[in-house]
Amino acid sequence: MKTNLPIVTLLTDFGTEDGYVGAIKGILLRHQPDLQIVDITHNIEAYNIRQAAFAIVNYAYYYPKGTIHIVVVDPGVGSKRKGLIIKAASQYFIGPDNGVFSFLFQEENFKAFEIDESMVSSTISPTFHGRDVFAPAALKLCEGYTPDQFCHPASNISAFYDSYTKISDREFTLKVIHIDHFGNLVLNFKMTDWEAIGSPQDIKTQIKHCFIYGIKQTFSEVEEGQILVIWDSSGFLQISQFMGDASRLLHMSVGDEVRLLIE
Amino acid sequence: MKTNLPIVTLLTDFGTEDGYVGAIKGILLRHQPDLQIVDITHNIEAYNIRQAAFAIVNYAYYYPKGTIHIVVVDPGVGSKRKGLIIKAASQYFIGPDNGVFSFLFQEENFKAFEIDESMVSSTISPTFHGRDVFAPAALKLCEGYTPDQFCHPASNISAFYDSYTKISDREFTLKVIHIDHFGNLVLNFKMTDWEAIGSPQDIKTQIKHCFIYGIKQTFSEVEEGQILVIWDSSGFLQISQFMGDASRLLHMSVGDEVRLLIE
Amino acid sequence: MKTNLPIVTLLTDFGTEDGYVGAIKGILLRHQPDLQIVDITHNIEAYNIRQAAFAIVNYAYYYPKGTIHIVVVDPGVGSKRKGLIIKAASQYFIGPDNGVFSFLFQEENFKAFEIDESMVSSTISPTFHGRDVFAPAALKLCEGYTPDQFCHPASNISAFYDSYTKISDREFTLKVIHIDHFGNLVLNFKMTDWEAIGSPQDIKTQIKHCFIYGIKQTFSEVEEGQILVIWDSSGFLQISQFMGDASRLLHMSVGDEVRLLIE
Numbered sequence: 001m002k003t004n005l006p007i008v009t010l011l012t013d014f015g016t017e018d019g020y021v022g023a024i025k026g027i028l029l030r031h032q033p034d035l036q037i038v039d040i041t042h043n044i045e046a047y048n049i050r051q052a053a054f055a056i057v058n059y060a061y062y063y064p065k066g067t068i069h070i071v072v073v074d075p076g077v078g079s080k081r082k083g084l085i086i087k088a089a090s091q092y093f094i095g096p097d098n099g100v101f102s103f104l105f106q107e108e109n110f111k112a113f114e115i116d117e118s119m120v121s122s123t124i125s126p127t128f129h130g131r132d133v134f135a136p137a138a139l140k141l142c143e144g145y146t147p148d149q150f151c152h153p154a155s156n157i158s159a160f161y162d163s164y165t166k167i168s169d170r171e172f173t174l175k176v177i178h179i180d181h182f183g184n185l186v187l188n189f190k191m192t193d194w195e196a197i198g199s200p201q202d203i204k205t206q207i208k209h210c211f212i213y214g215i216k217q218t219f220s221e222v223e224e225g226q227i228l229v230i231w232d233s234s235g236f237l238q239i240s241q242f243m244g245d246a247s248r249l250l251h252m253s254v255g256d257e258v259r260l261l262i263e
Numbered sequence: 264m265k266t267n268l269p270i271v272t273l274l275t276d277f278g279t280e281d282g283y284v285g286a287i288k289g290i291l292l293r294h295q296p297d298l299q300i301v302d303i304t305h306n307i308e309a310y311n312i313r314q315a316a317f318a319i320v321n322y323a324y325y326y327p328k329g330t331i332h333i334v335v336v337d338p339g340v341g342s343k344r345k346g347l348i349i350k351a352a353s354q355y356f357i358g359p360d361n362g363v364f365s366f367l368f369q370e371e372n373f374k375a376f377e378i379d380e381s382m383v384s385s386t387i388s389p390t391f392h393g394r395d396v397f398a399p400a401a402l403k404l405c406e407g408y409t410p411d412q413f414c415h416p417a418s419n420i421s422a423f424y425d426s427y428t429k430i431s432d433r434e435f436t437l438k439v440i441h442i443d444h445f446g447n448l449v450l451n452f453k454m455t456d457w458e459a460i461g462s463p464q465d466i467k468t469q470i471k472h473c474f475i476y477g478i479k480q481t482f483s484e485v486e487e488g489q490i491l492v493i494w495d496s497s498g499f500l501q502i503s504q505f506m507g508d509a510s511r512l513l514h515m516s517v518g519d520e521v522r523l524l525i526e
Numbered sequence: 527m528k529t530n531l532p533i534v535t536l537l538t539d540f541g542t543e544d545g546y547v548g549a550i551k552g553i554l555l556r557h558q559p560d561l562q563i564v565d566i567t568h569n570i571e572a573y574n575i576r577q578a579a580f581a582i583v584n585y586a587y588y589y590p591k592g593t594i595h596i597v598v599v600d601p602g603v604g605s606k607r608k609g610l611i612i613k614a615a616s617q618y619f620i621g622p623d624n625g626v627f628s629f630l631f632q633e634e635n636f637k638a639f640e641i642d643e644s645m646v647s648s649t650i651s652p653t654f655h656g657r658d659v660f661a662p663a664a665l666k667l668c669e670g671y672t673p674d675q676f677c678h679p680a681s682n683i684s685a686f687y688d689s690y691t692k693i694s695d696r697e698f699t700l701k702v703i704h705i706d707h708f709g710n711l712v713l714n715f716k717m718t719d720w721e722a723i724g725s726p727q728d729i730k731t732q733i734k735h736c737f738i739y740g741i742k743q744t745f746s747e748v749e750e751g752q753i754l755v756i757w758d759s760s761g762f763l764q765i766s767q768f769m770g771d772a773s774r775l776l777h778m779s780v781g782d783e784v785r786l787l788i789e
Contacts (some may be wrong), residue, residue, distance in 0.1 A: 007292055009285065015707035016567035017577065019584030020759070022535065025564050026588025029533055033562065033590055038288050041279035046708055047769065058282030062289025062394075064296055075769045079747030126744040127710075127766070128759035131588075181278040182309055184390075217332065218389040219341030233283070233391035240390070243310065243338045257463065270555055272548065299559065301551050304542035314543065321545030325552025325657075327559055444541040445572055447653075481652040482604030496654035497548070505655070506573065506601045 006035045006092075007063060008138055011052060012072040012130065013044035020128065027135045032142055040069075045074040050160070050254070053102045054178040054186070058234050060104075061089055068138045071095035072130040083115040084154060085147045092141055094134045101209070102159040113151035120150055164260075166187050169197075172260040174237070176252055183245030185252050189237040189260065197262075198238050205229045206251055206259040207239065219243075269355075270299045270326060271401055274315060275335040276307035283391065287333070287454070290398045295405055303332075310338040312363050313472065313517070317441040317449070320366045321497050324352055332403045334358035335393035346378040346396050347417060348410045355404055357397045365422040376414035383413055427452050427523075432460075435523040437500070439515055450516050452500040452523065460525075464501030468492045469522040470502065472511055482506075532618075533589060535666050537578060538656065539570035546654065550596070553661045558668055566595075573601040575626050576686070576780070580704040583629045584760050587615055589627040594664045597621035598656035609641040609659050610680060620660045620666055628685040636716045639677035646676055690715050690786075695723075698786040700763070702778055709711070709771030711778050715763040715786065723788075732785040733757045733765065735777055745769075779789045 008028060016019045021042050028035055040059055044052045052073040060069055062256060074096040082097040088107040095101065097114075117124055120136040140150050164187075165173040178186040194200075205212045207227075216228045219242045227246060232238035239246050239258070246252070271291060277283045284305050291298055303322055315428045318496040324334055327379055337344075337359040345360040351370040358364065360377075367373060383399040403413050427450075428436040441449040457463075468475045470490075479491045482505045490509060495501035502509050502521070509515070527541075534554060540546045547568050554561055566585055570578045586595055598777055600622040608623040614624040614633040621627065630636060646662040646691070666676050690713075691699040704712040720726075731738045733753075742754045745768045753772060757765035765772050765784070 007296060011282075011285075015569065016565070017569045017571075017581065018704075018706045019537075019566060019581035019586075020706075022537075022564070022566035022581070022585030023588050023759075025566075026585055026593075029562065029564070030588060033533060037564075038285070038292070038294065038300075039279070039302065039565065040282060040285035040288075043278065043280045045280075046771075047357075053669075055282035055285070057279065059285030059289055060282075062286050062293060064293045076745075078768075126742075126756065127760040131759065162699045178281075180281045181283075216389075219339075220343060230389065233286075233388040233394065238390075239664060242341075245309075270559060274545075274548075299555065301548070301555070301563075302542070302565065303545060303548035306541065306543045308543075318543065318545035318548070322548030322552055323545075325549050325556060327556045330552075330753075380691075443544045443545075444546075482602075483606060493652065496549075496651040496657065501653075505604075508572075 005032060005142055006037055006066045006068050006080045007038060008068045008070060008142070009038040009040050009059075009063065010042070010070050011040040011044065011055065012042045013046050013048065013052070014072070014130070015040050016042050022130065022158070023128075024135045027131055028139065031139050035142070044073050047073065049073050049098055049100050051077075051098050051178070056093070056101070057103045057159065060091060060093070063091060066092070068092045068094065068141050070130070070134050070138055071100055072134060073100055074098070074129060077129050078126040082154060083117065083129060083137070085113040085115060085137060085151055086158065087111040087113075087147065092147075094137050096129070097154070097158050099158045099160050101157070102161050105157075105159050105161070112154040112157050113147040114154035115151050126190040162188050170262040174258050174260055176254050176256045179247045179252070179254055183241070183247035183249075185239040185246050185250070186232055187237045187239070187258065191231055192236045194237070200262045202263040204261050204263060205239065206261060207252070212239070221243070268295060268298055269329045269331050270301060271331045271333060271405070272301040272303050272322075272326065273305070273333050274303040274307065274318060275305045276309050276311065276315065277305050277335070277393070279305050283393070286391075286394045287398045288392055291402065294402050298405070302330050307336050310336065312336050312338075312361055314441070316363050316365045319356070323354060323356070326354060326496070329355070331355045331357065331404050333393070333401055334363055335397060336363055337361070337392060340392050341389040345391060345417060346380065346400070347420065348376040348378060348400060348414055350376075350410065356408075357400050358420050359392070360417070362421045362423050364420070365424050368420075368424070372407050375417040375420045376410040377417035378414050386522040413523055425451050427456065433525040437521050437523055439517050439519045439521070442510045442515070442517055446504070446510035446512075447495065448502040448509050448513070449495055450500045450502070450521065454471040454494055454498045457500070463525045465526040467524050467526065468502065469524060470515070473513075475502070528627040531558060531561055531668055532592045532594050533564060534594045534596060534668070535564040535566050535585075535589065536568070536596050537570065538568045538579065539572050539578065540598070540656070542568050542569050547768070549654075549657045550661050553657055554665065557665050561668070564752075570599050575599050575601070575624055577704070579626050579628045582619070582627070586617060586619070589617060591616040592618070594618045594620065594667050596656070596660050596664055597626055598660060598768065599626055600624070600655060604652040608680060609643065609655060609663070610683065611639040611641060611663060611677055613637040613673065618673075620663050622655070623680070623684050625684040625686050627683070628648065628687050629784040631683075631685050631687070636679035638680040638683050638750045639673040640680035641677050680766065685730050688714050690719065696788040699786050700786055702780050702782045704785070705773045705778070705780055709775075710758065711765040711772050711776070712758055713763045713765070713784065717757055720763070726788045730787050730789065731765065733778070733788060738765070
């Protein structure tokens, strides 16, 4: 029965039209026909590790303990990069060692394992580790194996995280780390960062030559079409246009900087 | 076991690449790991309420009684717009009060409830009611609660429906209300409308300066590349090009008008 | 319980935004609420039968015996083209007779049946056989019927397969039969073809005025950005750019030719 099996989620940059994702699902279901497989997305931009790394933050924490998240954005497939299992937040994350798990580093009890490919699969295509390494590793976990039974301890895991820059007690440089489907600009400044500097109420955000005053609680505090600064649904500071696309309006891209000023 | 749970479907304009849809699925599965969750689409054009409203007609009626359809095309999230549960056609529809349920109004036994947000969730992000209000409301229904146990009766529900215009007994103005993936032009004229005027056989449809004669039974009555008028798979009159894209060929958009003439 | 039901997969060119795929899922779940339905893709280019035919090769063989694959890329819907059930590789494939099952012909124990529409459905829309013929046929198989109980034997099945051309014992003309999401160029030359000519090691592939020497075992044998020839994950010869897009770099399209030379 399904309830005894962990849930398996899939995030890739494969698109779906070639049938590659279909192959991964097939491998999983051939061994576990009752598995609850959840499509997160297959529309990560090809090779965009940062977009994938950020997406993980938005969904992973809502799943039951023991959930297995397969993440395949893997430009280095067939090179020497390691295949990983990460244990964090009581869940498993399986994928390549290329920085895609960067945001999980901040988790307590973060543990990394390097998959021993020879212990999960006998034939491994040089181009498709999603099917031949990561899915079989997920099946091992489904069968009740623990990572140390088919993995080595892993160190020197690839990661990136662009912290905000403190210019002074009253001035910070933030960066756009993600632009979502609606054009919201997500900044590298979390509610916990804000609390650490004393939860200042009188702040303004400078975007190019514009200033946005305060942090709003709800969109309805501004008029349709106005720009506001608000906490996003995962606790990052975000610049939005109410019922619009802030990224297009402000001509901002990932990596662009804004200034946060305390008055 | 799954059979005791209703099916939950998801329709959004979120895309999948940010992980927002993954979060909704996580919330649902954390409480009901065996839930049958069905992706309808996450590719509704951002904020396009009318496209979503029409899509609902194409799938909702095929599901078992008691199915819960979550619909999140919600440009007004964080404003004062209500969160709704609609009971119609023996199914539940959960989403914002912005017209997205317009086509369900015509259902017998249509009932609308306003979700009492405080009764479904303790923390509600101002930007993500799909995760924090609508998914928890769906879980309440899964647990066996009825809408009146966590909702208020709702009135003055937003709706639009562009009826066709009767010019005379023999002339009607119809509007393109939807253009589908294949370029078919769906008109605001149902088979029941046609029956109400006596099921006339000798009709012609005027599109700009072209006339299309009759309503075909099957595509095979015309040659490849020809334009025809036919009933679509949900009972709306539709202008199609056999093995082609009528919208592109005829340069027609949503909102454009055609004339229906009875000879 | 789910384990007694076969898995049903869906591949279409419908997109998802109109709710048509949602209707097919609804029909299936109304009769079998516990069915494991697997989305392969709904993003096949509209009417692109060849893209769909090739995708099938990439996923179908990984599913459990008895799996039912519904394939709806059906430009001729409503014409006289047959509706088929193919039995191949211990699985079922349901869809239109238009060549979409071409790659399955090479399977041993290939059997084709023509669906008797009157035995699966009482009302059939001329525009939507996915919902009204193919899904009901899949349900018949789920209920334990065998194809001969609601189908006729079928012959003269549509198929295409572009074999490579032998110019001499040492020269072959190959064709690009598929370009995948990452720009890899898949050629009509399988590992079995290569073995049949004696598994020559000293080969070169001529693309326009460039020569690529040998067949690589892994991507890591070349530098980032370099072109290589490698076996793809389904056993076809493939031209790739490591961490890049070979199709864009080489300006190659489906149908373009390359030369394979044995030295």
